[in-house]
Amino acid sequence: MTLYTNQPYTDTVPGACGTGQAPSGDQAADSTINVVSHEHSEAITDGLGNAWYDRRAYENGDKCAWNFGAATGNYNQVINGHHYYLQQEWSNRSSGCVLTGL
Structure with missing residues (x-):
């Protein structure tokens, strides 16, 4: 089984997929990188689509969606x-959203 995701035009609907930050100077690229990071993390932790999710059917990326933690400037x-501005991902070990793997 191959999982894939398609995220075209993440910056075209204000407030929907944009991060509000553009460390690279390209809002479209930075928004896309954030969404792809979210989906990539979910594909790794839930590779068959039926493995890791909570009682609300949230995968690890969904549990921390649009939670960016502390920023250092615009990243x-x-x-x-x-420099990147990426949402945090859920960590079972920390029982919360984190920016680095534990």
Whole structure:
């Protein structure tokens, strides 16, 4: 089974998928990176679509949707020297939303 997601035009509906931050200077790219990160994390933790979800049918990304934690300027992650503004993901170990894996 191959899971995939398609997120075209995440910046075209104000307030729907936009992050409100654009560390790269490109709001469309930064919004897309955030949504793809959310879906990628869910595909990893729920690879068959029926594994990891809570009693409300939320997967790990849904539990923390649009929760960005503390920002440092207009970003909250530095990966390979690049700035990103990404939502947190659920951690069972922390019993909450986190920006880094534990």
